[in-house]
Amino acid sequence: MARQETARRVGMRGEGVRVNAASIISIRLVGALLALAVAAAHIADQGSITALASPHWIGWGYRLIEVGGVLTACAILLSRPAWLGWAAGVLLGTGPFLGYVASRSVGVPGDPGDVGNWGYWVGTVSLVVEAAFVVLCIGMLLALRQRPSRS
Numbered sequence: 001m002a003r004q005e006t007a008r009r010v011g012m013r014g015e016g017v018r019v020n021a022a023s024i025i026s027i028r029l030v031g032a033l034l035a036l037a038v039a040a041a042h043i044a045d046q047g048s049i050t051a052l053a054s055p056h057w058i059g060w061g062y063r064l065i066e067v068g069g070v071l072t073a074c075a076i077l078l079s080r081p082a083w084l085g086w087a088a089g090v091l092l093g094t095g096p097f098l099g100y101v102a103s104r105s106v107g108v109p110g111d112p113g114d115v116g117n118w119g120y121w122v123g124t125v126s127l128v129v130e131a132a133f134v135v136l137c138i139g140m141l142l143a144l145r146q147r148p149s150r151s
Contacts, residue, residue, distance in 0.1 A: 027136070028076050028077055028085075031073075031089060031133070031136055032076045032077050033073075034089075034129060034132060034136065035070075035072040035073040035076060035092060036073050037129045038069045038129055038133060039065065039066045039068070039070060040069075041126035042065045042126070045123070045126070057109075058108070058110070061099070065096050068088070072085060072089050076088075083141060083145075086144070087141065089133055090134055090141070093130040093134035094130075094134055097127060097130040097131065100126065100127060104116065
């Protein structure tokens with residue numbers, strides 16, 4: 001009974017499925033850390049928290065990713081309903097991933113020098129982290145969709 005109550009508080013429950021609250025908390029913690037890793041990769045790519053990448057529209061896009069990473073981590077850990085944080089995570093991981101692929105393949109306005117630069121290690125790490133984060137978020141959204149929820 002205590003396990004079911006704890007599982008209900010963290011945002012997931014199911015019919016006929018035994019939910020371990022410690023597992024749910026662990027998954028949420030991993031998701032939050034991946035969201036923060038996305039933000040950290042973009043801070044590293046800009047050079048620091050106070051730097052702004054050139055051209056400025058890319059720099060401000062990085063700022064949105066950095067703030068979005070922190071907000072998404074908070075939403076994953078604290079949000080009710082639980083799907084809200086995971087949905088934000090899909091957006092946080094997919095946007096920068098597609099932006100990186102576009103900047104390296106066809107180029108983006110104001111930044112033609114990165115076309116073909118697939119060997120940049122921060123970008124590669126960022127792609128791996130973003131892909132892992134999107135896979136986790138989609139998996140959690142599918143798991144939540146299969147379970148009836150009152151939140």
